[in-house]
Structures are given as structure tokens and as C-alpha cells.
Amino acid sequence: MHFSLALKLLWRDWRAGELTLLLTSLIIAVGTVTTITLFVDRLQQALLKESATFLAADRVITGSDPISNDILARADELGLQQALTLSFMSMVFSDDRAQFASVKAVDDNYPLRGRLIVSDAPFVRGAPVEFGPQKGEVWLESRLLPSLGVGKGDILDIGVASFPVGNVLVKEPDRGSGFNSAGPRVLMNMADVPATEVVQPGSRLTYRYLFAGDVAALDELEAWAKPRLGVEARMFGVKEGAAGIGDALDRAERFLLLGGLLGVILAGVAIALAAQRYSSRHYDHVAILKTLGATPNGIDTTFIVMFLVLGTLATIVGSCIGFIVQMGAVQILEPLIPIELPNPGLRPVGLGLVTGFICLLSFALPPLLKLRAIVPVRVIRRDLGKAGVADRMTYSFAIVGMIGLMWWYSKDLHLTLLIFTGGVAAALVMSVVAYGLLRSGRILGMQAGSAWRLALAGMQRRGQENTMQILIFGLAIMLLLILYLVRTALVEEWRAQVPQNAPNHFAINISPEDVDPMAQLFQDNGVASQPLYPMIRGRIVSVNGQLSTERDKKWHSESGGDGPRASSGRNLTWAANLPDDNRIIAGKWWSENYEGPALVSLEKDLAQSNGFKVGDALIFSIQGRELPAVVASVRTVAWDNMRPNFYIMFSPGALDDFPSTYMTSFFLEKKEKLFLNTLLSQYPTMTVIEVDAMIEQIQTIISQVTLAIELVLVLILISGGLVLLASVQASMDERFKQHAILRTLGAGQRLILGSLAIEFCALGFFAGVLATFGSEITVYGLETGIFQLDYEVNPELWVLGPAVGTVLIGVVGTLATLKVVRTPPTTVLRGLS
């Protein structure tokens, strides 16, 4: 038996309509997986590319000296694009005024990623251009024009050379990458630098070598170049280069992978259900074949051939559908996604194909192979010979397939095992609880009316099948809830990271006598500013009599050198009150009018990575003098809130003997930037660090990432719905028969629909309760383990989960079985008897 017989049987099955459901779910499952894979892959690529504009390149080498030409030659060999920028601080002069500016010289290739935006007049939106300034001209940032009293075409002196102002610089892509870009920007051509003669031995320079191109080539260059770089030089990509963005991208990537993963699981479950149904409908069929002399091996061959044919067909059609759906989705979404999606490569299509086949192999084949174990006597006694022997194989196939796929998708064994064990544990608990719920439902139902009794009796009678079904419903809902919860947590975390109106400028080096008038100036101009904090450089020299350098050796050689070191120089401050978003986790903050020996409060990471405890006696070295202080508390600091933050804070009065400067941060809208000119002209000695461009870029990227993960969530929701439908379908035969009998006996539509609705709603409710429970546990593991977020219990989930389960399953189930009341009962009774 034999290939041709197998094909013949397959054809007959197809003609009889037996294969429609199996083939459809296979196609839809493969299609969903392909769609999600393709979409996630494109989004991921797009996000990375978009974020690369943050560096104006894919990789950057930065340092204060030029790098060796070997590296540039190597990059050439690898076919990478290159550009160079050189930044330094310099005075620039107009006819009658001067201004300290941050000058950046760029070559003709700059920028490799993203675009420069320029305009003719200051403080307008501007338009993108492809290249930087030509030789012989300079471009100025908007607020430099009024402060120097120049306009487009006027002449500006840098060093000993003069240049006309060519354009007003509105935006440069890599403006935000780092805090060192202080001062208003002047952009010039690299070729003009020698003429200015400002670059002398000993000048403080920052070279940035930009590279862009193929990922593999970039990785190769990085591996090759890193050991050849000088001590000062650093090479990085967008993830390491831009704190905040790297983090967000990393998490988004994990989320997309997780989404893809869950999509695969859901599709697998749908396939398994359809195959199971097909197989159980073929018990009689196989029993008859066996009676007629078919051997178990012959049966295997038949169904394996059938499986291969079906699989190939479904995989090909499914992949095509996936490809088309994904193209369509992108078409529809294009206006919504502010980023350009790269064309899908062949890789994701291959990925979809392979995924489809693995899905089939692990989920569809086992139920089919179970048919081998059917005993021929079933022809006579139908209740005999329900195949159960091959169950162990079924499960191990599915488990191996599932773990393999998850691992392959996430490239993260830890995540895979976490989700898998979470899923298995949830499934075990669920089945026990589900069975218990079903039993109690029956007892309750005995006292209720007819529709209730029918529904609940049916549910309990088919306890095993229903436990299975609750499990599947529950699992599907659980996966959706997990995705929803993680998404919400991620998005909230990102939003909180850069809130609207977060301070976007830092002012440092403020002299003590300027503190009060400056606070007044902020207030008069309606600028929202943070309190002014004194800032003094100092470091810890000893801890409980032990030198801090000794302590570093002990704590940082063991822990691999992570975290802030005890002996490093730090900015110190004092305050009477705990800053708003700091939280004490050990010890106590001092009272507002504390006047005693010096106390300090340490930041959590600093304390933990050096083993500092409340009560430790520290000695600080500040401006060459020693100051003893006792650790009074340990606190957490919200580092990314763009406010002045300190590792070490002293009690009031402790630092009075040391001369200090002050710092603060404040918020300015784009159109208020001219205020900086006022500020700097009144307090010329202080320094302003502008981080507004960086914040803006972070916000853009985060909103894109948020949108991306929401799109994926929708796709997963659709595949979740598919599983529900497949699962309802799988239980349909039994229900059809039951209700046809009821119809025959004269039961009205209302009773039948009522009992169906009650049954599905109850199943949905139980599934929802279990799903909520399971997802809380898994999300706890995910958020603390994988996404490094703070976990909180989600009370709304305990309403949402069961409600979603009840409504969703109730509606889907009832709608799917609506046919029961429309079909004349004879059709069903004759077909199934």
C-alpha cells in the first residue's frame, strides 16, 4: 500500500469533504505564521534602520584621535559606506559679536543614515537635503543667528578663516547621540578645517568614523577592528550608542519575537485540533480497512503519504496567502507607519515554509499515526478500540516540535523554557481545576431549568473532551492576555521614561550668587525648572576604615566589574528633602531641619554593587580635604527622568565648608529656545547642555515601536480567534447529534440555542478564569525575568479575563453551531447514526 492507493484514498476523502477542515486549518495556520514572520521581520529591520539615523550610521567609531588607516581600508574591502565627522568647541565671530559654539566638520558622505534638515530663515520647519555644507560655507543652528546678529549670506569667522552662512541648520540626525554636543551648532565642510587653524596639537577633538552597509560586513569589521582600537576609542552600533533607545529596541525585538512565538503555538494548536478531528472521524474507516486486510504499516504509509501531500499543498498555498496578506497589511498600514518597510527578503519566506512543515510534523502527524493502533474489532463494537496507545508519542512529538520552534524563533533558550514550563504548569493546574469546575457545575445545574440542565449535563458527561477544550480555550486566551499585559507594561514604561514636558536642558556651573536671580529669571519667563542643586566633585576614600580602592578589588573582581565603583570620583550634593521620584529602600531620610554630623544617602546600585550598608562610616575626599559621613539611607533614583540625579546626597549643612557650583534642569519648547540666548548672555560662565533633540528622537522611535507591537498584537489576536474556531469545530459532530435528537423530540430554537450558549459561555468563563491565573504567573516571570520591568498584579485582569472568555467563546461557539437549528434533523441523524 502504496502510494497510489494512498493518493486514491486522499482523493476520495477530499471528494467526501472530509479533508476540507483539516486542509483549511493547515492553510490558515501556515498563512498566519508566514504573515507574522514576514511582518515581524520587516518591522524589525525597519526599526533598526530607522534607529540607525540616530547615529547617522549603522556603526560608529569615536575617539579623540584619528584611527589607523588599516581599519578604513578594511571597511573598504568589506564594501561599507564611510563618512567622517570632527567636532570641537570654538569661538565664532560675526562683525560685532562672538559666541562659543560647538563646531562640527563633516565630509561629503555625511550623513550615511537619516537626513539633514535646513531652511533659509531661523526657527522654521525646513526641508531635507542630501548633503552637508559645501566647501567654503557654514550652516548655523537657528538660535546662533540672532545671538550673532547674522542672516543667510553674512560672513562668519572661525579661527583665521571666514565663511558665508549658507543655510540654517534645523536638524541633524545624530545630534542627540551623547551629552557632549553642548553649545549651539556650527556645521562646516571637513575640507575647510585646515584653513581655520583652530585644530592644534592638544585641542580637544572628537572624531567620529561612520559606517553603514550589510550587517554581516559590519559585524566582521567590528570583530576585526575592536582589538586594533586605541584606549580612548570606542566602537558601537545604535543599541549601545544610544541609551534609552537601545533598551527600547531590545525589548521591542523580544516582544515581536514573543509575538511570533505565540502565533506559532496558536497555529500549532489549531492544526493539532483539526488533525485530531480528522483522525477520530477515521476510526471506523481504518477499522474497515484493517478488516479488509490492511496492515498497520500499510495504514501508516497511507497516512504519511497523505500527510506529505496535504502538508506540501497547505504549506505552499499558506505561504502564498501569508505573503499576500502581509503585503496587503503593509499597504493598508503604510500611512500609519511612519517608517519605510524594507522589502521582504527570501529568508522570511523560507522561514515560513520551514515553520509550516515543522508545525505539520509535530502537530498533525501524531494524531494521524494514532490510526495505526485502531483494532479491527471496532467494526463490530464501536466502543472498543479507541486509539489511545500512541498518546505518549503524540505528546512527545508536539513537545519537541514546540520547544524547537520556540527556540528557533526567539534564539533564547531561557525565554523558551520559561514560556514552556509556564504553559505546561498552567495546563496541568487548568485540567485539574477545569474538571472540578465541570463537576460542580453539574450539581448546580441539577436545580436549574431545562436549558441549564442540558448544557451542564452535556458538559460534565463529556468531561474529558471538555477539560481538553477548556484547556485549549484557556491557553489561547492566556497567550492573548500575556501579550496584552506585556505590551501594556512596555508601553507604559516607555511613556514614563520620557514624559511630555520632561526637562530637556541641563544647566551646570552656576555660581552660588547666581542661584537666586536665576531661579527668578526662570520664574519670570515662565520656564518650568527643577530645584537648583549644589554640585561638588569628590570621592569616597575609605569605608569602615578600609580603603575604597581595596574594596573595589574585592567587589568588582568577583562580580565581573559591573556597576558603579566605590572609589570613582562623583558629583556630590546635599538636600533637605528627598527628591520627588526617589524612593528610600533602606534606612531613613533625615528630617528637613536636621543639623548634626554629616549623613549620606546612597543610590541603590552604588550601595549594592559595593556592599554598602546603612550605618557604614565613609570618609570622602573633597577638594583635597577629608569629610567623614555615615550612611543613613539607600534610595532608588529614576535615572531617565532627565532631572538632576545624584548617586550620593549629603544632609543639610554637611557641605557648607566647600565652595560649590549649582546645577538644574528645565523644559523649553522648540519655539522658546531663544531664551537660551538671554540666559547665556546674563550668566556667561555657566554651561547649558541641550538634550531636547535627543528626547525628541527617543520619543519618535518609541512611538514607532509601540505602533509596531500593537500591529503584531492584532495579528496574534486573529490567530487566537482561529484556534477558538478550530476548537469549536472539533467538538461539532457530537453537538450536532445531540441537538438533532432534541430537535426531533420537538425542542424549540430557544432551548437549543440557550443550552448551546450556556455551555459555551460556561466553558469560556472557566477558560477565562484559568487563563487569567496562568497569565498572571507567566507575566510575572516574563516581566521580571525577560523584560526587566516591575511586576504589579493586574486587578482589572480578573474581570477582563473571565469576561473576555465568556463573551468570546460564547459568541464564537454559538454562532458556529447556529447551523444546528437550521438543518432538518433527519440529515444529521442519518449522517451520524
Add this chain to the structure above:
Amino acid sequence: MKGIDLEIKKSESVAIVGASGSGKTTLLSLLAGLDVPTRGDIFLGKHELTALDEEQRARVRGQMVGFVFQTFQLLSSLTAIENVMLPSELKGDPRAQEKASEVLRRVGLEHRFNHYPNQLSGGEQQRVAIARAFASTVEVLFADEPTGNLDTATGAHVIDLIFELNEEFGTTLVLVTHDSRLADRCTRSVQIDSGELKKEEVASV
């Protein structure tokens, strides 16, 4: 079905006989309102079945009709007594349980009240089905090969039960069978062949 013209009077017992595939079961389904013909009219009591929709026909069935099938057609999720109670419950009869236990005892299943169908033998299942048919007072009982799945002795017992109860309740009986002994016990039998009524004969009993 071709040119069927058949009238069955109240309290008659009529056997529909014929070869396999001759259309016996189809005719029974039509008479009981389980299905509708493409053309023609069917009346059940004063109800014109062919003018009703599926929902209304279900209501008529619930009110007037009982069934016994060759394959029993019990609800596997309900116990014997629950299966028997079902038709009365559908009618909203508050004494459903009482009536059901009475009839179940009558068919000799007093020790099987709380068994599920798959825990009963074929004969027992058919007796439950008969009890179900008579538990709510019906006017017409349709039986489709009621002994088809049973051995001779059990079959005979089941037949006796049907006729006894039929007598007791004064029900009209329409019976599909190819068992001539069974057909002989009916007041008359009609023969069907390729969808046409061939001859009608009044039984000798």
C-alpha cells in the same frame, strides 16, 4: 417519492414495508415532519406540516409525536431517567420526573434509572427510547426499524412493549420495518417500492 397519497386515521397502526433503499425511512421522516418534501402537502392532525418552518414543526413534534429509532438516539450525556423526562420537560410538564419513572418501571428498567446509555445493553437502550416516546402523552408514535439492531428474543420483547403501550395510551402507530411478522401485527401495512406506494393490505389479525 412519487405520487404518495396516504391517509392514516387516529389509533390506527400502520406498517410501512419495502426493500432497503425503497424510501421507507424517507416517507417516515416526511410524515413526522423531520424533513419537508419539495412538492406536495402533509398534514399531521390539524397542522399542515408543509406550510410550517423548522421551528414551528419542532413545536408540533414536541406536542404530538414520539419516536423510536433503529439506532436508539438517546442523548449520551443524560441518564436513562433524564432521557425519558426530556420530552415532558420540553412541554413544560411539572410532573416530568414522576411520569418518567412510572413509564421506566413499566418497561422494566426500575434498576437502571441513573445509568448512562453506554452502560446499557441494546435492548435496554431501546426500552429507554420507548419509555421516552410514551412518557409524555403523544398522539402519534413513529418507529423506524425498532428491532433492527436487536436479537430476535430482545426484538420480540421490544415489539410486545410497543404494542402493549400503544394499546394502553391509544396512540396512532406508524412503523417502518422489513420484518413481515411485525408488519402483520399492525392494522394495515403499505408497501413502498422506489418511492411509490405499491399496494395496501389490511392485516389478517
